[in-house]
Amino acid sequence: MKQLEIFTSLFQIMFFVTALLVTAGVIFMRYKYIRRNIELGKEWKAAHNPSERLKLMILIAFGQKKMFARPFVGLMHLVIYAGFLLINIEVLEIVIDGITGQHRIFAPLLGSTVYQILIGFFELLAFGVLATCVIFLIRRNVVKVERFDKPEMKGWAHLDANLILVFEIILMFFLFTMNATDSILQMRAMDLANGIDVINNVDAAHYGVFENNPVRFLVSQTLIPLYDGLTTTQLVLLERGAWWFHIMGILGFAIYVTYSKHLHIFLAFPNVYFTRLKPTGEMNNMDSITKEVQITMGTLESDANAADDEIPSFGAKDVTDLTWRNILDAYTCTQCGRCTDVCPANMTGKKLSPRKIVMNVRQRADEIGERMDEMGEYYKPDDKMLYGDYVTKEELMACTSCNACVDACPVNINPLEPILEMRRYVAMEEADVPDAWKAMLTNVGNNGAPWAFAPTERFKWADELKNGNQ
Amino acid sequence: MSEETLKIPTMAELSAEGKSPEILFWVGCAGSYDDRYKAVTRAMIRILNKANINFAVLGTEESCTGDPARRAGDEFTFQMQAAMNIEVLNNYNIKNIVTACPHCFNTLKNEYPELGGNYDVIHHSQYLQKLINEGKVKFGGGEFKGKRITYHDSCYLGRANDIYEAPREVLEKLDAELVEMKRCKSKGLCCGAGGAQMFKDAEKGKKEVNIERAEEAVAARPDYVAVGCPFCMTMMGDGIKHFNKEKEIKVLDLSEFIVGAQDL
């Protein structure tokens, strides 16, 4: 009997360690894949102001500041977030258990009272997470909050959001089951030690960590009646089963996250750190054009040798023309739709949705990345493009550059930048802006005003004012 | 003040006399050509005269900052405009610029430095606030006393440059009741004209942006909608008209309130 137990526990440990290593390996591969995709973007330097950036990161990513623009959802998200951060301490104990076979190793270290309070607190959080996930599911599927119901949220985006919520609910349920059955086992171990009930041949050495102490946990004790009638063997099976499901679920979740919009739980931090710090109204300067203008104005000698240089292309046609920060933005996006919700173009029924643009950037980066991995050294680009195959001109042209989307994003994503870069492509590479804009651009170029007025008339208002006929 | 005594010095005149002004008043295209917005230029000139400010305008030497070209994606046209304007401004050795247009303001302040144009640029809302605080401009409530005024935040002042308080402070001096629209300050709704939208028809949708915004303005039941931007003025004016409210609700620029209250 004893030998069999040692064997199973050894087998468990081996299996667990293997699972842990496989998970780590897969996540590392995914990390490399995503990092490479982000690096498909062009150079962008963020070396300045590290202290300001750190402050932003603490406030916005860690402190969730912008989430509270909508207090109710902000609070619910905080519960899930705090739950995620803190329950991980318990997960650490589970991992140690998995590797060493040591049941609840923190209990003797912390003392049973402290340990019980701690687990009780985690359970409270876990319950909060569970309740919040249920509310979120209802919001998404029954109440149908408008921003979750836009065209870009069909299919995978919808499934992804629901999957993760259901997944979390199941995980929390296993956590409670694990603790509840554990409580019963400990009580039986205690009984055994006190000689009350000897038929329950519970492994007191393993489960008896709370000998002579109450062993109920705050939330999971409500499940005790559910499992109390089971035999000790059944309980052990259930306890171990829940333990395994919980930890395997967490490992699976960690991998799943890298494919999901839930990547934000990691990327929110670097993404906020790399926020664009310029005033939001300031568009990025195109240095290649500055040079050209200087040559036209005669303030810069044209460099004859530069003639064979590759002609730079203007604006963004594909994700590779965006900066790596734009692509990091896209992998960070939670698809919460706060940007689209405040977009004047979107709310008045135009096709433009800033969230969709950000999602498109990620889809396209993934498409290129996957192709690269499939073709390896034989990689050659496909004939698709971000602009044209994902984003249409109609969407781009509707943007008022109002920056509402930039302001609204809880993780400092800038959906406006790719929009404006693609507009540059439309205007300068394709010369395909709407006719009214063509006229405006001609006017600006020829008359120094967007309207067709003669420059000589520019000062007429002064005469009108002086002559008092106005 | 009779119209004849109004001074509108140009940079060319001043520099011919070897003088330089304290500030350059950047009029902008709308301020120069748009019939409605010319009234704002006039109001500014009256205020500057009344406050005895040593200012100048560029007159025919001014040209579009290039903002609409840049937002429409035409960087080349933008940079050509910028280069020409910067040459003029730098030749006159200009230091301080005041403008009533948030788009000119944003471009001159944030986008010209990288192209060699470094100026201290302030929007007229900030400038008016300053003049009031310094006691150079004085006015009571006048016809606006006790009236309801709602201020529409321009994207290029607010979100783009974090200017929310200056315009409100100016309006507070009117002894009027300031009422906020549902969406205001950093959450303010665009009038629909930024990003060069002013110069083309909107894409297909179910509504115009300015109608959505005007609806909100009307819901605040104001006597006046205050604006600080030529585009906002046009868009809000049209929107209010759409609801047949132009008799009850007037759209005025900040400077026009001051002129009105002071009866300049």
Ligand code: SF4
């Ligand atoms: S900047 Fe453009 S995309 Fe963003 S909210 Fe404004 S109109 Fe929409």
Ligand code: SF4
């Ligand atoms: S860009 Fe930001 S606000 Fe928009 S959906 Fe993504 S996370 Fe939400």
